Amino acid sequence: MENEHHLTLTDPATGKTLQLPVLTGTDGPPVVPIGNLYRAMGCFTYDPGFLATASCRSAVTYIDGEQGILLYRGYPIEQLAEHSTFLEVAYLLMNGELPTPTQFDEFTNLISHHTIINESLKRFYDGFYHDAHPMAIMVGVVGSLSAFYHDSTDIHNPSHRVIAAHRMIAKMPTIAAACYKHSVGEPSVYPRNSLSYAGNLLHMMFSVPSEEYEVDPVAERALDLIFMLHADHEQNASTSTVRLAGSSGANPFACIASGIAALWGPAHGGANEAALNMLAEIGDVKNVPRYIARAKDRNDPFRLMGFGHRVYKNYDPRARVIRAACHEVLAKLGDTSDPLFELAMALEEAALEDDYFIERKLYPNVDFYSGLIYKALGIPTNMFTVMFAIARTVGWVAQWMEMIAEPEQRIGRPRQLYVGPARRDYPAGR
Ligand code: SDX
Numbered sequence: 001m002e003n004e005h006h007l008t009l010t011d012p013a014t015g016k017t018l019q020l021p022v023l024t025g026t027d028g029p030p031v032v033p034i035g036n037l038y039r040a041m042g043c044f045t046y047d048p049g050f051l052a053t054a055s056c057r058s059a060v061t062y063i064d065g066e067q068g069i070l071l072y073r074g075y076p077i078e079q080l081a082e083h084s085t086f087l088e089v090a091y092l093l094m095n096g097e098l099p100t101p102t103q104f105d106e107f108t109n110l111i112s113h114h115t116i117i118n119e120s121l122k123r124f125y126d127g128f129y130h131d132a133h134p135m136a137i138m139v140g141v142v143g144s145l146s147a148f149y150h151d152s153t154d155i156h157n158p159s160h161r162v163i164a165a166h167r168m169i170a171k172m173p174t175i176a177a178a179c180y181k182h183s184v185g186e187p188s189v190y191p192r193n194s195l196s197y198a199g200n201l202l203h204m205m206f207s208v209p210s211e212e213y214e215v216d217p218v219a220e221r222a223l224d225l226i227f228m229l230h231a232d233h234e235q236n237a238s239t240s241t242v243r244l245a246g247s248s249g250a251n252p253f254a255c256i257a258s259g260i261a262a263l264w265g266p267a268h269g270g271a272n273e274a275a276l277n278m279l280a281e282i283g284d285v286k287n288v289p290r291y292i293a294r295a296k297d298r299n300d301p302f303r304l305m306g307f308g309h310r311v312y313k314n315y316d317p318r319a320r321v322i323r324a325a326c327h328e329v330l331a332k333l334g335d336t337s338d339p340l341f342e343l344a345m346a347l348e349e350a351a352l353e354d355d356y357f358i359e360r361k362l363y364p365n366v367d368f369y370s371g372l373i374y375k376a377l378g379i380p381t382n383m384f385t386v387m388f389a390i391a392r393t394v395g396w397v398a399q400w401m402e403m404i405a406e407p408e409q410r411i412g413r414p415r416q417l418y419v420g421p422a423r424r425d426y427p428a429g430r
Pocket of ligand 1: 232233235237266267268269271295296304305308309362365
């Protein structure tokens with residue numbers, strides 16, 4: 001980071017002034033370090049929701065919300081979506097460079113080596129009802145992994161960090177597939193390491209011991225593409241949660257479990273499930289105007305799920321890729337015209353022509369179309385956010401590793417503006 005000039009802060013009430021350096025990175029807005037603001041000026045900054053706050057410096061992912069740009073370690077998401085694979089993107093996000101063929105083979109073998117979960121973990125699932133939300137099971141089972149892997153929880157040991165990262169990436173599909181199998185009352189299926197990452201997940205979800213199962217290459221490629229698009233996204237709510245949990249020295253499995261919990265919210269990763277449920281509720285193109293009106297009504301809590309974004313004030317580049325893939329996947333899987341896809345496109349068209357959405361720069365985000373592909377692959381709606389968590393585990397571990405290795409790293413401990421009662425005494429004689 002370069003320091004090009006300073007801002008001067010002056011408080012007329014106290015006469016205090018503070019010179020604040022302005023630091024610039026490779027790209028994007030500069031930042032103003034305010035760590036000594038309280039010491040120098042006796043006040044805190046105040047930024048609920050972190051609308052204008054950079055929490056860290058990172059080299060992993062860059063987003064330009066105005067231009068609709070997303071780069072993983074400098075590579076445009078559109079190029080990676082076209083030419084790469086999820087595991088190659090995982091290597092890139094974790095290591096900073098694309099792997100050589102030898103490095104990629106080693107990485108793929110390492111991940112394959114860790115796909116099995118401890119047999120004792122399977123008993124956890126029996127404690128959940130069959131209709132338990134899979135994200136509730138994921139939070140519990142992933143959080144419990146640290147009880148099984150004491151040999152990789154010393155966060156100050158770089159080799160432990162790498163093993164834990166590999167274990168997390170490798171085991172998420174196995175844990176996720178077991179959630180699905182529990183919900184349908186079928187036996188969980190062991191991973192088959194000869195399959196690709198996405199192929200193995202499809203195999204563990206949809207194969208049954210009594211029949212042969214062949215992974216559909218169209219479904220495999222579609223899932224791998226969606227995983228690439230969801231792998232990382234700068235300092236979003238769940239990644240920031242993982243970083244904050246990690247800043248206390250919590251073990252990596254507990255940190256990822258905290259990320260899964262944060263991702264579940266419908267304002268974040270839960271939006272893909274909510275978006276498909278919304279499309280099903282709208283039901284028909286003739287109802288679109290009524291739901292657009294509801295989304296615009298301040299007195300109605302209804303929002304267009306899969307629309308809007310804190311950072312993107314342009315079309316989410318991931319949504320553009322998924323929208324194009326929708327056509328291809330639906331046609332190839334024989335679901336040539338899913339009425340919900342037609343409805344989604346009609347809803348998008350109506351919203352993008354409406355001043356309310358135009359003025360607020362509200363565009364479809366990654367969650368608007370992803371559910372349509374998941375649905376075409378036979379993945380149930382309540383598993384959509386689990387799919388997101390599988391992919392985002394790569395980003396979470398990459399950001400966690402970067403945070404732990406950061407020299408400036410210290411426990412995250414925000415302050416507040418206190419608006420509660422002033423000091424008062426306990427009433428005598430109570
Ligand atoms: C993800 O951060 C990330 O990078 C997240 C993510 C990732 O990869 O990690 O990209 C994944 O979480 C994508 C977002 C998925 N969530 C949804 O699709 C839920 C629906 N969207 C909204 O809840 C909302 O747009 C957010 C939560 C995504 C963003 O919220 P902000 O930035 O706090 O914006 P806001 O709520 O302040 O909205 C600004 C205005 C408001 O109107 P006014 O008060 O100005 O009149 O826009 C309106 C909002 O009411 N608005 C919407 C809307 N989203 C915002 N109105 C109707 N429908 C919507 N979807």
